[in-house]
Amino acid sequence: EPEVTQTPSHQVTQMGQEVILRCVPISNHLYFYWYRQILGQKVEFLVSFYNNEISEKSEIFDDQFSVERPDGSNFTLKIRSTKLEDSAMYFCASMLERRNTGELFFGEGSRLTVL
Amino acid sequence: TQLLEQSPQFLSIQEGENLTVYCNSSSVFSSLQWYRQEPGEGPVLLVTVVTGGEVKKLKRLTFQFGDARKDSSLHITAAQPGDTGLYLCAGGSSGGYQKVTFGIGTKLQVIP
Numbered sequence: 001e002p003e004v005t006q007t008p009s010h011q012v013t014q015m016g017q018e019v020i021l022r023c024v025p026i027s028n029h030l031y032f033y034w035y036r037q038i039l040g041q042k043v044e045f046l047v048s049f050y051n052n053e054i055s056e057k058s059e060i061f062d063d064q065f066s067v068e069r070p071d072g073s074n075f076t077l078k079i080r081s082t083k084l085e086d087s088a089m090y091f092c093a094s095m096l097e098r099r100n101t102g103e104l105f106f107g108e109g110s111r112l113t114v115l
Numbered sequence: 116t117q118l119l120e121q122s123p124q125f126l127s128i129q130e131g132e133n134l135t136v137y138c139n140s141s142s143v144f145s146s147l148q149w150y151r152q153e154p155g156e157g158p159v160l161l162v163t164v165v166t167g168g169e170v171k172k173l174k175r176l177t178f179q180f181g182d183a184r185k186d187s188s189l190h191i192t193a194a195q196p197g198d199t200g201l202y203l204c205a206g207g208s209s210g211g212y213q214k215v216t217f218g219i220g221t222k223l224q225v226i227p
Contacts, residue, residue: 004157033215043158043203043217056213091157101165102146102207102215106157 002026006092006107014115016081021110023075023092030097032075033104034067036060036088043091049075050097082114117142119204119218127224131193136221138204139186145207147187149178152201152220194225 005024013019025032034046048055049067066078079086089111093104120139128134146165150158162171164180164187171178177190191198201220
């Protein structure tokens, strides 16, 4: 069964360092998303991406964040200068546009720990 | 911003009991999804409800979409320890699915 894959599964970084989280969405899906979940809190929307551009972003997704689909398969989230409060689980998700029912398929997540 | 409120936030029951959890909003959604999330993993889609008043069954789980498409419920019959997890409802933003918003979830524990 097709799945969304994310790497790394866990990354530990120092405050101020750049981090890139990678995702390979399901191959025929066209909408891509990043969410984050701080431990014990809700799943929060960060950004959605369609047709090689950002569709919508939340107030969390400030200038320190960027997304890219560099090669038609990978979908990356970059945090330029990490802060302690960026520590969270980051989930990538994809959706098949044709059905357009809001059904997201999530990866297993990348746990980011900022020290 | 369309908000989804879930209740209760925590529920601990004995194996074999029935339970219902709720997802409510003041906004109308074209569809709502229910997901289940286990610790350290991503949410997994359970079901989508689209039509007001719709009822969908998935084995012992029954999902209902409110007539006005502002709320939904999940009923579990004869809960099993394997049902333990975080149950999330989610819905798209008005006009599309550029932003899918999640409720905070109901954390269910089924005690053997």
